[in-house]
Amino acid sequence: MIRIPRIITIGTATRDVFLKSDLFKIVHDPEHLERLGFPTGEAQCFALGGKVQIGKPILTIGGGAANSGVTFARQGFRVKTLVKVGRDHNGGAVVSDLELERIEPLVVYDKKLGTAYSVILLSPNGERTILNYRGASSALRTEEIPQKSLKGDWAYIAPGNISLPVMKKIVFELKKKKVKVAMNPSKQYLDFGAKRLKPIFDCLNVIILNREEGAYLTGFKYGEEKKIFKKFDNLVGGLAIMTEGAKGVMVSDGTRVFRAGIYKEKQIIDRTGAGDAFGSGFVAGLIQSSRKLAKRSGVDGFSDDQIINAIKIGSANATSVVEKVGAQMGIITKKDFQKVSRWKKLLINIKKM
Numbered sequence: 001m002i003r004i005p006r007i008i009t010i011g012t013a014t015r016d017v018f019l020k021s022d023l024f025k026i027v028h029d030p031e032h033l034e035r036l037g038f039p040t041g042e043a044q045c046f047a048l049g050g051k052v053q054i055g056k057p058i059l060t061i062g063g064g065a066a067n068s069g070v071t072f073a074r075q076g077f078r079v080k081t082l083v084k085v086g087r088d089h090n091g092g093a094v095v096s097d098l099e100l101e102r103i104e105p106l107v108v109y110d111k112k113l114g115t116a117y118s119v120i121l122l123s124p125n126g127e128r129t130i131l132n133y134r135g136a137s138s139a140l141r142t143e144e145i146p147q148k149s150l151k152g153d154w155a156y157i158a159p160g161n162i163s164l165p166v167m168k169k170i171v172f173e174l175k176k177k178k179v180k181v182a183m184n185p186s187k188q189y190l191d192f193g194a195k196r197l198k199p200i201f202d203c204l205n206v207i208i209l210n211r212e213e214g215a216y217l218t219g220f221k222y223g224e225e226k227k228i229f230k231k232f233d234n235l236v237g238g239l240a241i242m243t244e245g246a247k248g249v250m251v252s253d254g255t256r257v258f259r260a261g262i263y264k265e266k267q268i269i270d271r272t273g274a275g276d277a278f279g280s281g282f283v284a285g286l287i288q289s290s291r292k293l294a295k296r297s298g299v300d301g302f303s304d305d306q307i308i309n310a311i312k313i314g315s316a317n318a319t320s321v322v323e324k325v326g327a328q329m330g331i332i333t334k335k336d337f338q339k340v341s342r343w344k345k346l347l348i349n350i351k352k353m
Contacts, residue, residue, distance in 0.1 A: 059093075
């Protein structure tokens with residue numbers, strides 16, 4: 001009898017509402033907008049004091065732990081998801097949606113704070129502005145950690161704003177139980193700096209950042225790709241993964257660097273959740289191929305085949321997600337990846353370091 005791997009996802013869950021309108025205009029004016037506090041030189045705008053017509057609101061569930069949990073469930077794993085929500089209607093919706101995906105919710109309820117909530121303003125080109133209330137999602141306390149439930153084959157952590165002491169407690173408990181751990185740290189976590197994050201980084205088997213986050217963590221400019229990736233790789237004991245949007249992804253195991261492009265999108269509808277989709281898809285692919293490798297040879301390492309399979313599933317998942325509204329609607333199933341022809345080919349180059 002084949003044993004199904006057990007995965008626990010940890011982090012945030014949110015109630016999301018998407019609003020779309022042709023009247024949400026993107027303004028490009030670096031000279032003036034940067035001076036006004038818009039660092040990208042771009043802003044999403046609509047007329048002040050006006051009445052803006054929108055399309056039908058779309059209500060979904062989001063958040064890193066919930067999104068990644070759905071990926072693992074649709075890839076055929078046994079999944080538990082640890083989140084903190086409020087005792088409100090939105091918290092109930094989070095739990096119901098997780099259960100519909102056959103995920104076991106490990107829910108901590110907050111008596112005062114509400115469930116995290118986001119309003120996403122979608123422009124016609126798929127770009128968006130997110131208005132975010134963190135609420136209960138970042139308020140998990142050490143004494144609320146369900147330590148007996150922190151077990152499985154892998155843990156995937158999207159920490160959001162959960163405090164650093166709480167996250168250390170969780171990661172150290174997982175490693176004590178010999179659980180492999182992957183993390184996609186938030187910008188707020190990178191604010192702690194590499195030195196304070198080192199005790200956590202030393203425990204991770206996989207860490208995923210995008211290039212902007214990598215630049216922020218390492219102190220190099222965004223354009224200094226090689227310097228960013230090399231320093232990031234040196235900070236990580238396991239697999240170092242850096243996504244680069246339309247340019248694809250770089251992966252290092254300390255001896256080899258894998259560079260891949262992306263699967264071409266049919267149409268970009270909404271970029272929300274693409275990072276969660278890639279990271280959790282990558283880890284799902286790694287676990288699936290490691291099971292095949294172990295069955296064949298008794299070896300439980302990260303081979304070329306494992307990493308290639310992981311890149312393909314992560315990339316397919318992210319591409320599918322941006323073609324739909326919301327972070328979960330486009331998440332692919334195991335059957336989707338195996339049967340749909342568009343996911344068969346992806347150019348991946350491998351170089352020794």
